[in-house]
Amino acid sequence: MNSITQLAVLTVATAIAAASAFAMAWVFLRGAFRLMPPAAVRTSASVPGEQTRSAGAELVRGSRAAARRFVLHR
Numbered sequence: 001m002n003s004i005t006q007l008a009v010l011t012v013a014t015a016i017a018a019a020s021a022f023a024m025a026w027v028f029l030r031g032a033f034r035l036m037p038p039a040a041v042r043t044s045a046s047v048p049g050e051q052t053r054s055a056g057a058e059l060v061r062g063s064r065a066a067a068r069r070f071v072l073h074r
Helices: 002-035 055-073
Strands: none
Touching: none
């Protein structure tokens, strides 16, 4: 009887630990997504006619290309 009780306590403790680990990972993941700013194209009001490429524009183009490759290989 004592061993069955110990096994039940161990099972319940493991289930609680697994649920809390999942909940913490979920909360941290949500927090990480809230902290990450989206990649956006920045326009600069510089000299008219001057061609400038910002780092943000390159990031957006690279992200789009990576997303297209991922969808095509899936």
